[in-house]
Amino acid sequence: MNIVIIGGDAAGMSAAMQIVRAQPKWQITVLEKGAIYSYGQCGLPYYIGGIIKSHNELIVRAREVFQDRYGIDARIYHEVKEINHKKQRVIGTYHEGNSAKNFSLPYDKLIVASGASPVMPPFTGKNLAGIHVLKTIPDAQKIIDELTSNVLNVTVIGAGYIGLEVTENLVASGRKVTLIDAADQIGSSIYESDISEKIKQEAVKNGAEVLLSTSVSGFEGDGQVERVITDNGPLETDMVIVAAGIKPNTDFFTNTDIHLHQSGAIVVNPYMETTLPHVYAAGDCATHYHRLKQRDDYIPLGTHANKQGRIAGANVAGNRKAFKGVVGSAIVKFFDVTIGKTGLNEKEATELGIACCKLSYTTTTHASYYPGNNQLFIHMIKNRDTDVLLGVQAVGAIGVDKRIDVAATALYHEMTTEDLENLDLSYAPPFNSTWDPIQQGARRL
Template sequence: MERLVVIGGDAAGGATAAQARRRRGADDLEIVVVERGPYTSYSACGVPYWVGGLVAGPDALIARSPEEHRRRGLDVRLDTEAEGIDLDKREVEVRDTATGAAHRIGFDHLVLATGATPVRPPIPGIDAPGVYGVQTLDDGRALIDGFAPARTRAVVIGGGYIGIEMAEAMKQRGLAVTVLDRGAQPMSTLDPDMGVLVHTQMEALGIDVVTGADIQGIETAPDGRVRAVVTSDAEYPADVVVLGTGVRPATELARAAGLPLGDSGGIRTDLRMRVWGDDARHAGVWAAGDCVEVLNLVSGRFQHIPLGTHANKQGRVAGMNIGGDYATFPGVVGTAVSKVCDLEIGRTGLREKDAEAAGFAYETAVIESTGRAGYYPGADTMTVKMIAERVSGRLLGVQIVGRDGAAKRIDTAAVALTARMTAEDVTALDLGYAPPFSPVWDPILVAARKVAGKVAGPAL
């Protein structure tokens, strides 16, 4: 009988193990899942909404508990950390985090689903009480437990997805919120001209946003708890500091074992999620989730894009292949959505600087439209930016900022990018229309029409 060892029991690891088990019974394949924490298969993306009070508690964020996995024939070992991989002996060295006891587990198949690690900038005071990350359910519980009536001021460091979502959570908790971001505008996954729209709307919602923030340190009170965040220009009082400074792929185990890493630091795999390379020791070694790189289907380059959607799909692909089926994960177009209060944000494909780095000559178009017929009650404005390759008209990227269903319109653009459609192709899409849902010309079509005119000649 063969043994599959999965390192990491969250989205990618849980999906891998579940898919492999569906295809191979316990008398054919032993499956051991090693998880260093106390939970499996939970939604880290939901933590800001739990913190903000929109989700009742951590149980709502757990898709499949350790007990459920065990009932399906998986040997789930919680609070067990993998500390080394011996590819020659085909063993994983693990340690019980409670007792410190260490032992080795042999494997025929090995899946690295080690996820990503929050970036903690090396600034003085970052480990002080009152400074929180939001990567795990334990992080969310610690932050909620840290709230108190006298703690009324929050500073969020970082203006990316986690940063703006945590700013919303703190706002819903009734705290005065300041976001400090080192970039020219928040949401660096957008072009600056779209990021400024997010900045303006966050300020209108009562969230202070400071850009170009050069953080020097975190000051503490006499009791050691956080008191303020200090930048090169000012000091921002804080009772609570939340880190939204991004993540990096957790690849220490892979690196130490000599597995191939890409330019962005993630593990490089083939389309079936097998670890890349022709080294015979890599046979039966797979990787999935936030620890791997993915191919951007628009730019043709590999990137680290840590999202739960990718992790679940990659885990499913790895598990299917280990189970004897055939599946591939061809890549992504870089689609993501978020919101802060009622402001919705969506993006897919390339930003202007991505297009330049990939060598594209391009044109852009920015339009304002409404999400419903202008005369229909509740119609609100959204801004759509579209980027297309010059001459060919191939769609390269789309960004949307607005309200009233703005964010999910990005899915239309994501499909168009995946199909390598031109802007002119997009103008002819047969999208649904009724006044409660869209104007006659959907905002995506309006933007496509405008950019198609710029790449192909006179405006249409």
């Protein structure tokens, strides 16, 4: 069996390893557009900030390991341009130095794990030096190389996860950072307004400038970016990092009748099969079934990519497995606090026609009399008619991850707030209160 995989990162190599272990005699060819295999993209902001000292620490398995130990034909600089699903061939260009050669490979089964690319809006002057996106190790390395002592003011456009993490790390390096977003709150499509306000307060407390309801139209400078042009006037800057979201890499399906999601991601069924025969997809280029919304969604995260890649590989190799879906869990460190969320926010619930009850409250991470107590702010919503939990968001210095993971488990199993109240959660004064913060909210709600 001849297997071709497009993409050599999380989803692609998770799939490849499943096939290698189940079908060691099969031929596996991986086509990677860049030169680096299997690395932790989520660690890139911390590499820029110097917490991760070398990009090699981000690489899980080097290309040579896949080739020499597992017999995978792991190719680099192979850019896919087209899929001919009728002839079952992958067509593209191999870049070597300054030359480019065309290639055409046959496949018995194809796994598309092509990931996603950063969005660069149509800003004027976007090609000036000093304007960056962040998605790959070379992207991060270029930013680091240009972060000289002359770069004192950095502008970050986009207040999503990457924008927040980059802002934190650049402030920690001693630079003045301005965080810009067109929305009127941070993470407007993700966080409840009270959670967003606490994120903004944390940014300001640590010296970052936050400009919300501010639209960027372009950049100015003499070869090098010097100003960001906004609807509220120009801003002087020495560097710009654009974190305006990502777009699935699916353009090579243009001449096919494959079913794409409104986001541009490939629609897959629970077995990672696409609407094209013998073609599977996984990771940031594919949809993710949302268990609460009960429909396909697009939530590109490393956890989903690894799971979907593993499932795609298992199914290709003949071991039938299904992807059980997501509930919308995410977490981010931002200066001295952690922000976590899982499930739906109030806006999403309303758009789904769900009548919900909400509760915001401040509590403590463990027994009030034990030293080292910290405040925890939690926002919780439930279905008004069924009492089923719909979503939880939290901000605090410690303890957020534990509560979000408990809530995510409850959401997966469609538990009610009464179910939450009855959970047997661990307790001792250094770790918790007799009523866990999540249970406190469940009782009140």
